Amino acid sequence: MSVLSPIDPSRARQLAIETLQIEADAVSALARRVDEAFAQAAQRLLDCRGRVVVMGMGKSGHIGRKLAATLASTGTPAMFVHPAEASHGDLGMITRQDAVLALSNSGESEELSAILPFIKRMGVPLIALTGRADSTLGRHADVVLDTSVAKEACPHNLAPTASTTAQLAMGDALAVVLLDARGFLADDFARSHPGGSLGRKLLTHVSDVMRRDEAVPCVAPDTGLMDLMREISAKGLGMSAVVADGRAVGVFTDGDLRRLIERTGNGTDLRALSAREVMHHAPRTVRENALAVEAAELMEAHSITSLLVVDEAGRLVGALNSNDLMRAKVI
Known part of the structure; x- marks a missing residue:
């Protein structure tokens, strides 16, 4: 690691603008990919009689936790299960009434790939948010939502930045469609947020x-x-x-x-x-x-x-x- 140097205001502004533009472009590109597959994914999740089990490793896992929380707070019962823990007993948390929403930009996460055959064997619907439809995750999935990005916002094109933003945006889009289909209203939101300002007001x-x-x-x-x-x-x-x-x-x-x-x-x-x-x-x-x-x-x-x-x-x-x-x- 090189020696730290003071922030150059001009370069900081330039990098910030580039980062925001790259991530904005990634989200804009998603809008052009919303097709029949998206509607199928939303329907599979809506038809779920159990919980939507969200899974992902690393940064995708962090996004997955947020999406599980968003789904749960907007009328779709959901929970996050860590793929590595699933291989050591937590797979028992998934029932035949559930649906799995799996996140992986590469689609080749080792921990996630290891449990995909077991998920399929259970007959549980599997929705994939991945940047590669031809990946291991993509091939196992019942529905694939393409969250690929042209490049990461990281200057080295390495750190998950634009790709995780795309996953988050696509997941939020699913949550909004589901809350609309459920007729989820502000009063319902307040009941799941009794400690928040909206909950108090409603x-x-x-x-x-x-x-x-x-x-x-x-x-x-x-x-x-x-x-x-x-x-x-x-x-x-x-x-x-x-x-x-x-x-x-x-x-x-x-x-x-x-x-x-x-x-x-x-x-x-x-x-x-x-x-x-x-x-x-x-x-x-x-x-x-x-x-x-x-x-x-x-x-x-x-x-x-x-x-x-x-x-x-x-x-x-x-x-x-x-x-x-x-x-x-x-x-």
Whole structure:
């Protein structure tokens, strides 16, 4: 290995552009090869009643692990099995209900080639992503998807770069076709990603984050303004519902108090006012079974920071503000 030298910004930029262009060309070339074989491969995977078993050695194995994860998270049960481990017992993970998706640019990976006859003997569908259709892998496969590239992005044309990018892109294309065929929707994606931001947005309901019972600020219409303000201060939501017969008939906020003082001046005895006289009628509400993200959108649309929560009969059951949504990482 030669002595390290400082990065030459000009050469670094040139190599980066060349790398990206070579890999972009490799992916563009794939688009021209999507034919009946691709549709057949997708159908074989869709018909699989077990799992899609993804296999590959070296860099192809790393891509395979990612593709297995992508398939599994988009509605196609999948797992990665290392070809070398398969020769020492892990082949038992593959059942007759499964399908195998094998990746190898050369198609001659020794560890993968060693187990191909056993896979074929089981009658398991074998889909190959390879750069050589006439390779050992290509000859054993039921369907071959050509992922060959004109050259690697590596200056020595050795390190798997463009070829692994092509494998990844073709695998992603299969995953997208399969999720479309399965009618896989955003809600389904969220259910397999409950810890992610999309999962939180699509799975978190207002009822999961709202304040309940004694934590909900509320007063009767005839409550005096001073008691109304005490309720607002005690509950820490910056507002209070005004409730009659179990239904929210109004709302009063900290901002309303400031505007009331500005409007009435110093000569008005605010203590004589009741909640009914100062409240906003027909307050903004959200259903408890609505998504929390819908509550966030409603707050943004009306430039407010809190909402009253009602059930299907319109009865007040809770309240929430933007801080509640932030704590739940919905916004």
